[in-house]
Structures are given as C-alpha cells and as structure tokens.
Amino acid sequence: MRDELLSILEKNSRIDFKELAVLLGATEAQVLDEISKLEKENVICAYHTLINWEKTDIEKVSALIEVKVTPQRGQGFDRIAERIYKYPEVKSVYLISGGYDLLVSLEEKSLKEIAAFVSDKLSTLESVLSTATHFILKKYKDHGTIINETVKDEREVITP
Amino acid sequence: MRNFLSDKVCAIKPSGIRKFFDIVSEMKDAISLGVGEPDFDTPWFIRDEGIYSLERGRTFYTSNSGLKDLRCEIANYIKRTQNIDYCPDSEILVTVGGSEAIDIGLRAVINSGDEVIIPQPSYVSYEPCAVLAGAKPVIVDLKAENDFRLTPDELLAAITDRTKVLILPYPNNPTGAILEPENLAAIAKIVKEKDILVMSDEIYSALTYKGKHVSIASFDGMKDRTILINGFSKAYAMTGWRLGYACGPSEIIKQMTKIHQFAIMCAPTTSQYAAVEALKKGDEEVEKMRQSYNQRRRFLLNAFKEIGLDCFEPYGAFYVFPCIKKFNMTSEEFATKLLMEEKVAVVPGTAFGDCGEGYLRISYAYSLENLKEAISRIERFIKKLS
Numbered sequence: 001m002r003d004e005l006l007s008i009l010e011k012n013s014r015i016d017f018k019e020l021a022v023l024l025g026a027t028e029a030q031v032l033d034e035i036s037k038l039e040k041e042n043v044i045c046a047y048h049t050l051i052n053w054e055k056t057d058i059e060k061v062s063a064l065i066e067v068k069v070t071p072q073r074g075q076g077f078d079r080i081a082e083r084i085y086k087y088p089e090v091k092s093v094y095l096i097s098g099g100y101d102l103l104v105s106l107e108e109k110s111l112k113e114i115a116a117f118v119s120d121k122l123s124t125l126e127s128v129l130s131t132a133t134h135f136i137l138k139k140y141k142d143h144g145t146i147i148n149e150t151v152k153d154e155r156e157v158i159t160p
Numbered sequence: 161m162r163n164f165l166s167d168k169v170c171a172i173k174p175s176g177i178r179k180f181f182d183i184v185s186e187m188k189d190a191i192s193l194g195v196g197e198p199d200f201d202t203p204w205f206i207r208d209e210g211i212y213s214l215e216r217g218r219t220f221y222t223s224n225s226g227l228k229d230l231r232c233e234i235a236n237y238i239k240r241t242q243n244i245d246y247c248p249d250s251e252i253l254v255t256v257g258g259s260e261a262i263d264i265g266l267r268a269v270i271n272s273g274d275e276v277i278i279p280q281p282s283y284v285s286y287e288p289c290a291v292l293a294g295a296k297p298v299i300v301d302l303k304a305e306n307d308f309r310l311t312p313d314e315l316l317a318a319i320t321d322r323t324k325v326l327i328l329p330y331p332n333n334p335t336g337a338i339l340e341p342e343n344l345a346a347i348a349k350i351v352k353e354k355d356i357l358v359m360s361d362e363i364y365s366a367l368t369y370k371g372k373h374v375s376i377a378s379f380d381g382m383k384d385r386t387i388l389i390n391g392f393s394k395a396y397a398m399t400g401w402r403l404g405y406a407c408g409p410s411e412i413i414k415q416m417t418k419i420h421q422f423a424i425m426c427a428p429t430t431s432q433y434a435a436v437e438a439l440k441k442g443d444e445e446v447e448k449m450r451q452s453y454n455q456r457r458r459f460l461l462n463a464f465k466e467i468g469l470d471c472f473e474p475y476g477a478f479y480v481f482p483c484i485k486k487f488n489m490t491s492e493e494f495a496t497k498l499l500m501e502e503k504v505a506v507v508p509g510t511a512f513g514d515c516g517e518g519y520l521r522i523s524y525a526y527s528l529e530n531l532k533e534a535i536s537r538i539e540r541f542i543k544k545l546s
Contacts, residue, residue, distance in 0.1 A: 022459055024458075158177055158195065160177050160285075
C-alpha cells in the first residue's frame with residue numbers, strides 16, 4: 001500500500017482519508033496509520049502547493065545558481081550547504097556531480113535582490129570559490145505538472 | 161439499376177453503439193463514460209520511437225508477418241508473462257489491431273456452416289466476423305450470478321457436432337469479467353475432449369486486478385488448439401496506432417498470413433517500430449496505468465454501493481457493468497433518459513448482445529474528477545426515479 005499511497009499523495013496531498021481508503025482498497029484507519037508513520041519517519045517531509053505566480057499580482061524572480069566550493073575537512077559539503085540553506089530566500093540546495101558542486105535555487109521579489117544575495121551573502125562565504133547565476137525566464141513544467149496545460153478529450157464520445 | 165449489395169453484408173445488424181453514438185454526438189457538454197479506449201496518451205518514449213523511425217526514413221512496407229524484431233519481442237513478452245514458447249518465424253503474425261486478427265483468424269479456419277460459440281455480452285465484432293466468414297454463430301448468454309464467467313455447463317450445452325471454434329473473450333469488454341485458472345482448466349478439458357479450437361481474445365490481459373492474467377494457451381495441450389490474440393491498444397494506450405498480433409499453431413498462422421498479405425500487406429510500419437520499444441521498456445508504464453485504473457474501479461464500485469446501483473465486482477479491463485433491472489426500464493431507455501436529463505453518456509448493455517439487457521457498460525477510462533462529476537449526476541438521476 002505504501003508505494004501506491006505515496007504516489008497518490010505526491011500528486012494530490014489534499015485528498016481526504018475516506019477517498020484514499022476507497023482508492024487503495026483499505027480502511028480509513030489503515031490509511032491514517034500509514035500516513036502518520038510516513039510523517040514520523042520523515043518520508044513525508046512536508047505538504048506543498050504548486051502556485052503559478054505569474055497569474056497573480058505578486059512579483060517573483062527565480063534564479064538557479066551554480067556554486068563551486070571548497071569542501072571542508074571532516075564535513076565535506078554539508079557544512080557549507082547548511083550555511084546556504086539557512087537563508088529563507090533559498091528554495092532548494094542540491095549537491096551536484098559534474099562541473100560545479102552546489103545548485104542553489106532562489107526566489108526573490110526582484111532581480112536586484114537576487115543580485116544582492118549573490119554578491120553580498122553567497123560570494124562572500126569563505127569556502128565559495130565562484131558562482132554562476134541563471135535567471136528563470138519561464139516555467140513550463142514544475143513538480144511533474146505542466147504549468148499551462150489545457151486537457152481536452154480528443155476521443156470519440158462512444159466507442160466499442 | 162439493380163441492387164449491387166451483398167445479401168450477407170446487408171443481413172448484418174448495424175452496431176448498437178453506432179445508434180447511440182449519433183444521439184450523444186449531438187449533445188453539447190455531455191459527460192461521456194462510453195469510451196472503449198484508454199484516456200492516457202501513449203507513453204512518450206513510445207511515441208518518440210515512432211517519430212524517430214520516421215526521421216530515419218523507415219517508411220516502407222515491412223515483411224507480411226511484421227518486423228522480425230517485433231515478432232521476437234512479442235515472443236519474449238508471451239514467454240515472460242505466460243511462459244509459452246512461440247516461434248517468431250512461424251507462430252506469430254502482426255496485425256492491424258486485435259480486430260484484424262479476429263477477422264482473419266476466423267476466416268482462416270471456418271468452412272461454411274461450421275459453428276462458432278460466442279459468449280455474450282462481449283465485444284461487438286465476433287458475431288459479424290463469424291457470419292462473414294461463413295460460420296453459424298452460436299450465442300451463449302452469460303449470467304450475472306456467475307459473474308459473467310463462461311461455465312462448463314453452459315459451454316457443453318452449446319457444443320454440437322458442427323462446433324469448430326470457441327471464442328473466449330476474457331478479460332471481458334463490456335462486463336470486466338475475468339476467468340481464473342480453475343475456470344480455464346475446466347474449459348480446456350472440455351475443448352480438448354470435443355476437439356474444438358479456441359480463439360482467445362486477450363487484448364485486456366495487462367489490465368487485471370485480481371492476480372495476473374493467465375492464458376488458456378498455457379494449459380497442457382492447449383497451445384496447439386488456441387489462437388491467442390493480443391495487441392498494443394489497451395495495455396500501452398495505443399489504440400490509434402492500430403497494432404495487434406495473433407499467436408498460434410504454424411499451420412493456422414500460415415493461412416492467416418495469406419489473407420493478411422492479400423488484404424492488408426503489412427501492419428503500419430511506424431507503429432511496429434514504436435511497439436518494439438513498448439515491449440522492451442513499457443512494463444513500468446503499463447503498471448502505472450493499471451494502478452490508476454484500479455483506483456478508479458474501486459472508486460466506482462464504492463460509489464455505486466453508496467448510491468444504490470447493483471454491480472458485481474469486475475476484475476479486468478476498464479469497465480463496470482451495473483444492473484438497472486430494478487428501475488423497470490430497458491437498458492436503452494435508461495441510457496437515453498440519463499443522457500437527456502443529466503447529460504451522462506453510458507452504453508446500453510444490449511449493444512454487446514441481447515443478454516446485456518438490464519445492464520449498462522460504464523467505462524472508467526476517465527480521470528477521477530470526471531468520474532466524480534458523472535457519479536453525482538447519476539445519483540441525482542436515480543433519486544428522481546425512486
């Protein structure tokens with residue numbers, strides 16, 4: 001049940017327990033129990049909402065920043081990653097294989113603020129060797145969801 | 161001018177679905193639960209392979225029996241799912257959908273007057289194909305109390321000296337019924353005793369919700385007397401690609417290939433390249449779709465219980481077949497009224513044989529949101545009736 005439960009919740013975290021139980025062919029109590037276990041084990045870390053900010057009046061600018069760092073003895077990349085992810089404006093931090101080390105995604109109100117974050121906060125960290133900032137111009141698909149998708153059923157209405 | 165038409169063709173009843181289709185397509189913003197094909201798009205990697213084959217200029221005929229690669233992949237697939245060995249060179253034929261395989265399979269084995277046993281409710285094309293091939297169709301009315309499974313007694317009662325073929329349509333469209341190994345064993349025993357050929361239409365084999373599908377061809381001594389039909393439409397959501405296949409004894413496949421080569425030449429080349437990829441890498445996608453169908457199946461069965469619509473639990477395909485007898489209407493009256501009053505299109509059970517009277521075919525090849533809206537309309541409709 002666990003895998004199927006997770007794949008439903010990953011797409012729709014607002015689904016109610018009653019419906020979940022029906023879809024999974026389980027009882028509500030079983031579903032509740034499994035979800036609380038998953039939360040306790042930190043398998044389910046949080047429930048988020050995917051928002052298309054472009055359709056609101058709120059200005060948001062996002063950037064992806066490639067960061068090259070010097071890993072620290074005994075702590076590898078974890079220490080420097082922590083210093084970066086503690087900033088609330090940082091949305092995600094990944095350790096990456098390849099040409100650079102950390103990929104940081106950032107969301108701010110303006111381009112200026114992103115510039116300020118990179119020059120004042122990020123670049124000045126001792127172990128940061130270099131940064132390369134990429135601004136996001138348009139989001140086509142996020143978290144497995146196509147942002148501006150209109151679904152139309154092209155099938156014939158009745159077929160044998 | 162004289163009448164140019166063939167008597168045989170004119171005598172065939174037009175599809176009951178067609179009639180209903182004409183009413184539904186007039187209706188604006190009706191919710192349809194009448195579709196017999198997946199709502200999923202063909203998985204992207206399969207489409208991509210089709211596109212790639214076009215880019216490479218693979219636009220020619222393939223061999224009559226289909227791409228060798230594809231026949232090998234089909235053989236692998238059947239080996240790994242059913243543990244049956246079919247020789248890609250002589251025992252597999254790639255066809256234009258499972259439908260063509262039904263047609264040419266019957267034409268390859270029927271002599272005028274041979275009897276073909278057709279359990280109903282079932283897919284609309286068996287009976288006309290049998291008639292066109294010159295056979296006499298013998299209909300077996302399946303019963304709800306048996307969960308629409310063909311029972312040994314029903315089969316025995318239908319067999320005569322002229323019986324040549326039994327059509328075995330499981331997992332079943334429109335009822336969603338399946339046959340489990342013990343049911344199949346009983347049928348296999350009778351079929352061997354009476355020396356009958358089985359045409360096993362397993363197009364929904366990947367979509368079962370109670371154990372894995374088992375083919376009758378996997379039973380001892382049955383491979384030699386079974387034409388196994390399957391295809392890509394339902395499992396891989398590839399209906400429009402028109403691709404299916406038949407596996408069977410080489411002497412039958414050889415005759416089928418003859419008809420296929422003169423009538424069709426070969427199945428669409430682009431589709432064949434895409435299908436190779438589907439068989440090689442598609443298992444995971446198929447499982448994902450199966451899981452979604454299963455969730456919707458559970459949702460519908462639960463919703464029917466809540467709104468008071470009787471339905472046996474089907475374990476295959478993507479249909480449920482609720483009973484509407486208690487409303488004192490024919491299937492067609494019920495379906496028409498439901499369409500007119502609540503704008504929900506379902507297919508009357510009678511479209512799949514006279515014994516479908518009193519039942520509706522409801523497809524769950526729709527998103528949960530769609531199904532929820534449809535159920536709330538059906539509930540409103542039923543409340544008005546009682």
